[in-house]
């Protein structure tokens with residue numbers, strides 16, 4: 001039998017402004033400091049009654065036991081019979097998994113030391129080849145933390161479109177380039193083609209043994225060795241670390257190399273701090289759980305289908321793409337963990353951009369469109385630039401003003417100029433964007449995704465939805481299978497000559 005949502009569905013729909021008018025300290029209830037960040041949920045429709053109703057749902061769904069199973073290495077991915085041990089990578093998990101993570105991190109660090117000591121010859125450029133979880137995490141961290149500390153040029157290549165690799169290699173000296181092949185399975189078509197072409201590029205530019213310039217990051221070390229990478233340059237990570245949760249493992253190698261080990265270690269420490277918060281804090285103060293309550297309040301009781309994340313910080317411009325995979329690949333499901341129909345909406349569609357640019361492009365719809373889109377503002381008190389401080393002041397002022405305007409609106413007789421208001425937003429305000437806080441922020445999103453999944457009864461750790469398209473793309477190479485395609489697809493294949 002499905003979980004009982006009646007108490008949540010029966011919650012009154014008091015307008016936001018009215019909630020602020022009610023007795024009680026709304027900020028005390030809904031604004032919490034954790035891991036160097038303020039999480040302000042006050043401009044959402046969450047109330048003490050709503051939190052109590054979600055706490056009831058969490059109990060009914062066995063939340064505490066499922067969270068312990070996550071941290072304890074239990075099978076939380078039943079369709080694949082696996083644990084999900086990304087938290088062990090930052091020291092929070094079953095003792096043997098934490099020990100294994102430490103051993104693999106030590107190995108990664110030793111290889112970084114060797115590279116810094118010129119053991120692989122000159123290295124000035126890193127081409128990291130991977131896709132999905134094997135690219136989005138490293139890309140986000142390197143981009144967010146790169147200001148004034150990047151010790152190598154880093155290009156992240158994910159798309160199979162040759163333009164991507166061509167652009168990445170254009171300014172690099174082959175004699176000083178390291179090729180990093182990141183793939184959990186070491187079979188992903190796009191990655192293997194890009195990796196092969198990168199090796200060809202090295203060979204064409206006179207590198208005698210291109211494989212000597214390759215590092216592999218994978219949960220399938222045998223496959224990497226079979227492909228030609230020397231075992232000493234294969235950095236494994238456990239099968240129990242999911243692709244979109246893998247940036248903490250050897251998949252984070254380009255960040256650890258380019259930003260320095262201390263920076264990577266701080267990232268892990270920050271994530272560990274958020275893990276402890278998620279594991280030990282009561283639901284009413286637990287920021288990933290409160291964020292999940294907000295998500296579900298809108299998707300499950302108000303017909304909301306999307307949520308938008310705006311980074312009011314250029315350094316976090318890749319955050320929305322990272323979150324798209326994390327949230328949509330994890331919770332975009334139509335069945336519960338035991339395969340029964342879900343019977344209610346699953347994850348909201350995640351999208352977003354950067355402020356203030358987005359204000360001049362998509363905020364019209366947010367203020368006056370017919371869709372209600374819960375918005376999340378992410379900003380940092382400390383500026384990341386050395387320009388006139390007025391830049392950063394204006395950036396923050398805009399973020400805060402948008403949240404207030406979405407909530408209060410402004411009534412006008414003239415429909416064109418009427419702002420309905422009552423549009424929710426959450427603000428995550430970082431003290432500063434450093435490695436530690438970024439680690440905690442990403443771990444917050446992971447925990448929120450897990451909390452959403454448990455409350456809905458979804459398995460967030462498989463992704464069978466991506467398989468059919470891959471299989472059909474492979475089928476196009478087989479003439480018999482090709483003949484089985486519909487006429488529209490056959491004509492497109494024929495016209496493109498592929």
Ligand code: F6P
Nearest residue numbers: 132133134183184185188243466
């Ligand atoms: O196609 C989806 C996916 O399996 C993601 O879950 C994963 O992050 C990505 O492909 C890359 O997979 P791999 O790391 O095995 O190359």
